[in-house]
Amino acid sequence: MNLSYWEIQTWLSNVDYTIIGSGIVGLNCALQLKKRFPKAKIVILEKGILPQGASTKNAGFACFGSLSEIIDDLKQHSEAEVLELIRKRINGLKILREILGDKTINYQNLGGYELFLQSDDTLYNSCLNTKDKINQLLYPIFNTGVFSFKTNNFGFKNIKSDYSFNPFEGQIDTGKMMDALLNKVQSLGVKILNNTAIEAFSEDTSTVKIKTKHFEFSTQKLFIATNGFAKQLKISEVKPARAQVLITKPIENLHVKGTFHLDEGYYYFRNIDHRILLGGGRHLDFRTEETTAFGETRIIQNKLEELLKTTILPNIAFEIDHRWSGIMGVGKQKKAIVKQISNHVFCGVRLGGMGVAIGSLVGRELADLVE
């Protein structure tokens, strides 16, 4: 199909900045570019009908790290690096809440919990014994102790009788957050072209030529915000990681409220609209889950259902309403990659399981790479 003169003139000519990916990073990159360069023509190319990676698929935890995760991070990173990771998550969440407003994204500060399997003495004791040290480490950020241990009041089974609690964690409505972000970006005049996958790009001295499945055009600068799909555009440090989720139908008198990590964060669940949303289990089949293909597998979905029955909702009747998956971008290090790739091309990728927290900041940092 040949595009019309009007289509070419209006959407694809004199483009200053092109962003690939309309996830939380791509959209925040657009916001920051618009703020810095109000007159710039900005186009976002998105392969999905909706954003189709992780930003519309996630669990909506507004969190910055469970006790066991921070202890584990300290095995691979220095204290300064761990503090920096946590600071970035907190700053990212602050930006997200400031840009959109707590009411819009339904931010609720219900606290975060870490549950320990009854059989996992090692992890439980390590968290119990290291709690004070971690609280001390985090003191400069929070000016108070973050983690405490509380008695299991939610009726969970097969777990230790107390869990760790973090009062600073919250949860958002992921759909509302992304809807508001998309509206905000479009209201500023940024053009989002959906169902438009970038196939390749090439650079000459002053521009970048972009080839999509429908058309080709040129842009002054290109920003890659494709996270789990980054390898397809030759960013080899990022591996895809599929994450599967399920949600129950509404449950009468559901008392479980908050965000919960279980078994070192391999599983996570929360309340939403009187339902339980539960995800995780990637470690049961890491190799199969290292994919950019959406889908659910029996091994993981069965385990999630079993956990609901035996551990999370042991004496409560429930039905599964819906299942889905999303694609994250992970790598050897937890730090996101925000860098210039070549003269006119930049990327902000590898957000792991923390993109709700750091996505807004990474998007901003990505936009700030351009002079």
Ligand SMILES: Cc1cc2nc3c(=O)[nH]c(=O)nc-3n(C[C@H](O)[C@H](O)[C@H](O)COP(=O)(O)OP(=O)(O)OC[C@H]3O[C@@H](n4cnc5c(N)ncnc54)[C@H](O)[C@@H]3O)c2cc1C
């Ligand atoms: C199930 C699940 C649960 C999660 N839970 C949480 C949580 O509770 N808290 C938290 O902080 N984080 C969570 N995360 C992680 C978080 O969602 C991600 O880190 C974050 O959304 C990444 O945002 P992004 O913009 O970098 O990537 P994405 O949202 O994946 O956006 C990348 C976009 O690029 C598009 N794209 C890719 N290739 C191309 C191409 N060639 N051409 C055009 N477009 C392309 C994709 O369609 C996609 O829309 C979860 C993730 C998943 C999957």
